[in-house]
Amino acid sequence: MAEAAIELIGINKSFGPVHANRDINLEVARGTIHGIVGENGAGKSTLMSILYGFYQADSGEIKVNGKPASIKTSNDAIAAGIGMVHQHFMLVDNFTVLENVILGAESNALLNSSIAKARSELVRLEREYGLRVNPDALIEELPVGLQQRVEILKALYRGAEILILDEPTGVLTPAEADHLFRILKQLKEQGKTVVLITHKLREIMGITDTVSVMRQGTMVATRETAKTTVEELAELMVGRRVLLRVDKGEAKPGAVKLSVKNLVVKDSRGVTMVDDVSFDVRAGEIVGIAGVAGNGQSELLEAISGIRNAVSGSAMLDGKPIDLTGAADPGELRERGLAHVPEDRHHVGLVLAFEENENSILGYHDDPRYLKGPLLNIDAIVADARDKIEKYDIRPSNPRLKTANFSGGNQQKIVLAREIEQDPGVLIVGQPTRGVDVGAIEFIHKRLIAMRDAGKAVLLVSVELDEIRSLSDRILVMFAGRIVGERGPEAGEGELGLLMAGVEQKEAAE
Amino acid sequence: MSVPYAKLPAWADYGLIPLINLAVAFIVAGLVVLLVGENPFRAAVILVEGAFGRGQGIAFTLFYATTFIFSGLSVAVAFHCGLFNIGGEGQGYIAGLGIAIACLSLDSVLPWYLLFPIAIAAAALFGALWALIPAWLQAKRGSHIVITTIMFNFIAASIMVYMLVDVIKPVGAMAPQTRNFLEGAQLPKLNWLIELFGFAKIRSAPFNISFILALVMAWLVWLLIWRTKLGYEMRTYGFSPKAARYAGISETRIILVTMMISGALSGMMALNPTMGDQHNVALDFVSGAGFVGIAVALMGRSHPVGIVLASILFGMLYQGGAELSFEMPNISRDMIVIIQGLVILFAGALEHMFRPAIQALFASLSPKSVGMAQAGKGA
Numbered sequence: 001m002a003e004a005a006i007e008l009i010g011i012n013k014s015f016g017p018v019h020a021n022r023d024i025n026l027e028v029a030r031g032t033i034h035g036i037v038g039e040n041g042a043g044k045s046t047l048m049s050i051l052y053g054f055y056q057a058d059s060g061e062i063k064v065n066g067k068p069a070s071i072k073t074s075n076d077a078i079a080a081g082i083g084m085v086h087q088h089f090m091l092v093d094n095f096t097v098l099e100n101v102i103l104g105a106e107s108n109a110l111l112n113s114s115i116a117k118a119r120s121e122l123v124r125l126e127r128e129y130g131l132r133v134n135p136d137a138l139i140e141e142l143p144v145g146l147q148q149r150v151e152i153l154k155a156l157y158r159g160a161e162i163l164i165l166d167e168p169t170g171v172l173t174p175a176e177a178d179h180l181f182r183i184l185k186q187l188k189e190q191g192k193t194v195v196l197i198t199h200k201l202r203e204i205m206g207i208t209d210t211v212s213v214m215r216q217g218t219m220v221a222t223r224e225t226a227k228t229t230v231e232e233l234a235e236l237m238v239g240r241r242v243l244l245r246v247d248k249g250e251a252k253p254g255a256v257k258l259s260v261k262n263l264v265v266k267d268s269r270g271v272t273m274v275d276d277v278s279f280d281v282r283a284g285e286i287v288g289i290a291g292v293a294g295n296g297q298s299e300l301l302e303a304i305s306g307i308r309n310a311v312s313g314s315a316m317l318d319g320k321p322i323d324l325t326g327a328a329d330p331g332e333l334r335e336r337g338l339a340h341v342p343e344d345r346h347h348v349g350l351v352l353a354f355e356e357n358e359n360s361i362l363g364y365h366d367d368p369r370y371l372k373g374p375l376l377n378i379d380a381i382v383a384d385a386r387d388k389i390e391k392y393d394i395r396p397s398n399p400r401l402k403t404a405n406f407s408g409g410n411q412q413k414i415v416l417a418r419e420i421e422q423d424p425g426v427l428i429v430g431q432p433t434r435g436v437d438v439g440a441i442e443f444i445h446k447r448l449i450a451m452r453d454a455g456k457a458v459l460l461v462s463v464e465l466d467e468i469r470s471l472s473d474r475i476l477v478m479f480a481g482r483i484v485g486e487r488g489p490e491a492g493e494g495e496l497g498l499l500m501a502g503v504e505q506k507e508a509a510e
Numbered sequence: 511m512s513v514p515y516a517k518l519p520a521w522a523d524y525g526l527i528p529l530i531n532l533a534v535a536f537i538v539a540g541l542v543v544l545l546v547g548e549n550p551f552r553a554a555v556i557l558v559e560g561a562f563g564r565g566q567g568i569a570f571t572l573f574y575a576t577t578f579i580f581s582g583l584s585v586a587v588a589f590h591c592g593l594f595n596i597g598g599e600g601q602g603y604i605a606g607l608g609i610a611i612a613c614l615s616l617d618s619v620l621p622w623y624l625l626f627p628i629a630i631a632a633a634a635l636f637g638a639l640w641a642l643i644p645a646w647l648q649a650k651r652g653s654h655i656v657i658t659t660i661m662f663n664f665i666a667a668s669i670m671v672y673m674l675v676d677v678i679k680p681v682g683a684m685a686p687q688t689r690n691f692l693e694g695a696q697l698p699k700l701n702w703l704i705e706l707f708g709f710a711k712i713r714s715a716p717f718n719i720s721f722i723l724a725l726v727m728a729w730l731v732w733l734l735i736w737r738t739k740l741g742y743e744m745r746t747y748g749f750s751p752k753a754a755r756y757a758g759i760s761e762t763r764i765i766l767v768t769m770m771i772s773g774a775l776s777g778m779m780a781l782n783p784t785m786g787d788q789h790n791v792a793l794d795f796v797s798g799a800g801f802v803g804i805a806v807a808l809m810g811r812s813h814p815v816g817i818v819l820a821s822i823l824f825g826m827l828y829q830g831g832a833e834l835s836f837e838m839p840n841i842s843r844d845m846i847v848i849i850q851g852l853v854i855l856f857a858g859a860l861e862h863m864f865r866p867a868i869q870a871l872f873a874s875l876s877p878k879s880v881g882m883a884q885a886g887k888g889a
């Protein structure tokens with residue numbers, strides 16, 4: 001093995017009672033791609049934040065290139081040659097690529113000299129790594145894949161020898177992800193070191209040289225990628241055997257429950273996000289909508305659930321019309337048997353500052369079961385919440401705990417329990433497993449299939465292609481606001497990926 | 511990922527931190543007193559003795575506190591719905607008009623116990639309607655409620671000047687105020703309540719029955735916010751308008767209803783100085799109590815219990831401050847305002863300044879118990 005670029009020795013970090021990192025030892029060899037996998041809350045991000053100077057470790061030692069390094073701020077990290085590409089880009093949208101690259105690294109008060117220097121530097125980086133971006137383009141006009149490239153350029157411009165990428169493929173199409181991996185391989189060939197944080201095991205298998213697995217704040221294993229399997233990694237992550245394939249029987253589609261015709265939805269800026277979309281969802285089937293984030297799926301869900309007014313189009317729920325262009329209100333639709341698990345559980349599906357039991361009635365707080373005249377029947381609400389907690393194995397099992405203190409997976413279970421237990425005829429679900437740990441994903445998938453088997457209509461929107469493929473009975477692909485194709489669940493990833501990228505748009509429309 | 515932090519036990523959150531903030535405010539105020547060449551310890555003694563030393567002082571402290579409880583509750587109700595009602599001053603002032611109408615027309619006919627409920631309703635109605643306009647503008651037109659409620663304070667002030675000078679003032683009278691209310695519109699004093707505790711006879715303090723009304727309202731606000739469906743909807747909207755939309759809560763309705771309740775509470779604060787003390791409605795009778803309500807609500811963490819306690823503190827500053835400027839000529843009335851300002855600064859605006867340090871202290875003292883402590887119901 002080559003000399004270690006990064007060495008972490010006995011790192012400990014606690015936040016109050018939470019031991020986020022416990023005696024972590026990690027060695028990343030120079031010139032390799034090192035993957036770090038783990039469930040949400042396993043401590044991956046904390047560890048990388050310590051390495052990048054956002055947090056200080058309580059104890060432990062960091063060595064960079066064999067020399068002890070004291071990293072107190074991100075500037076120290078940059079000086080030590082460490083660069084980070086964040087999951088959510090840290091770019092100024094209305095600046096050009098060039099301006100973003102020099103931001104914070106300007107050499108003096110006047111920009112001219114910095115810009116000239118950066119321009120020649122970008123040309124050099126392009127030549128060496130094939131990182132082609134127009135330096136004068138505005139960030140907001142670039143597709144997501146290129147924005148990410150700018151983040152990488154920023155790190156390289158600052159002289160990064162070690163590059164940390166946090167969940168880099170979450171926002172990319174399969175093709176863009178492939179391109180990113182080619183770039184990472186090129187960086188490796190040039191002697192750079194890459195640390196890749198992800199929860200997608202197939203990416204780990206495809207690109208890394210070494211992989212470390214974290215679970216509950218500890219580093220449970222480090223393997224050579226070539227000598228391990230997806231199954232072994234999943235088991236290490238969760239601590240038990242996990243079913244990666246979803247078991248489900250044949251769908252028995254019945255009558256049409258939800259029907260949408262020629263729906264057009266604009267976002268708050270007036271841009272058409274959903275463009276003339278029509279589809280049906282039948283009882284007893286799961287219809288999946290695949291697509292790269294930002295192609296109108298969010299607006300489609302919001303319109304169908306009554307949160308956002310559509311511009312035009314019609315819809316039927318159980319054979320009766322619903323007016324999505326105005327009158328339809330989320331409360332009314334809920335009463336008519338349309339339940340909605342929203343994409344953004346933090347701001348829409350839950351009120352994080354509420355107690356768990358208060359969230360277990362959100363949207364159903366008009367139900368007489370929960371009321372005593374004008375007063376809330378708190379005993380009944382808490383008892384009901386306790387019921388759901390037991391049924392859905394929500395932890396900690398305390399309905400009076402603040403919702404923010406639950407993990408992502410358990411928060412999602414709170415939402416699911418609330419919506420499913422109302423026994424709706426139609427369930428629309430957005431990103432059901434985003435930020436949810438592997439164990440909970442399995443549970444959530446089983447619940448959705450149980451809904452289908454109980455004869456409910458389920459509309460599923462997800463940017464996780466694997467999820468769509470394993471759950472859906474029919475797959476609709478959305479690109480630029482339109483449905484560009486319908487495929488069966490047996491459709492290959494490559495075929496769907498091309499549709500998602502809009503490549504086959506012409507053929508699909510014909 | 512989210513950063514977990516040590517959660518403080520309720521007594522530290524609601525007791526220790528406000529006390530530390532208050533102590534720092536008084537230390538800085540003490541330095542100011544030192545600067546003008548007076549002894550800060552003696553000043554503190556005079557302030558506290560002036561407010562609580564004699565029955566007379568206590569009565570005045572509670573009299574001031576009564577008004578602040580109403581205005582503090584008003585701010586808190588709006589705040590739970592994510593609305594910042596800066597217009598309590600104007601809503602209370604306009605409510606004086608409702609009180610004037612009720613009292614001037616009925617004070618010769620009805621006894622106080624019949625007129626009081628009518629006056630309460632009139633004050634609440636006028637305050638609510640005055641708050642309804644900015645609320646409607648916010649809900650339907652998106653005009654920011656902070657701006658409009660501030661503007662409406664000025665409009666209210668101008669309307670009241672016009673009404674008092676040109677419409678309501680008795681013919682031939684010099685002062686811009688209504689005629690004095692008759693006995694039917696004079697609220698009974700509660701000074702005997704303080705005398706019960708063994709204090710000497712209180713000769714003339716305006717502490718009156720509206721204090722009881724304030725306490726009842728504090729309880730009702732608690733009930734509203736944490737025990738009713740409406741309060742649930744208000745808090746949902748206050749924490750997350752998107753979640754409220756998702757839950758089918760009408761944005762327009764919740765803003766209008768909340769602001770009317772807030773305005774009604776502000777309106778009720780006008781009862782205390784008019785029917786309880788001056789027995790007329792005079793120019794500028796609110797005299798800033800609406801703004802003190804903002805500080806009271808901030809310091810009381812928008813919880814009725816906290817608001818009552820913070821109101822008594824501000825009542826103490828008003829009453830003790832008056833005594834202080836009387837006893838120490840170097841300390842002018844403005845100096846008292848500085849001290850009040852410091853309390854608002856440390857207890858309100860800088861409320862969270864010492865929180866991280868205290869959380870760190872708690873986390874290091876008992877890493878297991880802290881953070882596992884449950885969030886108490888409500889506030």
